Amino acid sequence: MEEAQMRIENRGRDLEHFEVNGFPAYLIKEESYYSTVHVITNEYAFSINTHGIKEEQLLDIVHSIDMNGL
DSSP, X not given: OHXXXXXXXXXXXXXXXXXXXXXXXXXEEOSTTEEEEEXXXXXXXXXXXXXXXXXXXXXXXXXTSOOXXX
């Protein structure tokens, strides 16, 4: 998963790094109302793409995901 993490970090965009249940996560603020969150677990990397959701709401959604078994 280090490769996925390096790819995200090397995009050169405005990244906000945080953790979700101990796993690294990145918020990328796109133009207008678009945002993407990338979460990297031990075996998986997944993204949530949104349009029109405020950052606070998006982070609430991400933090509510059950990461058990990932």
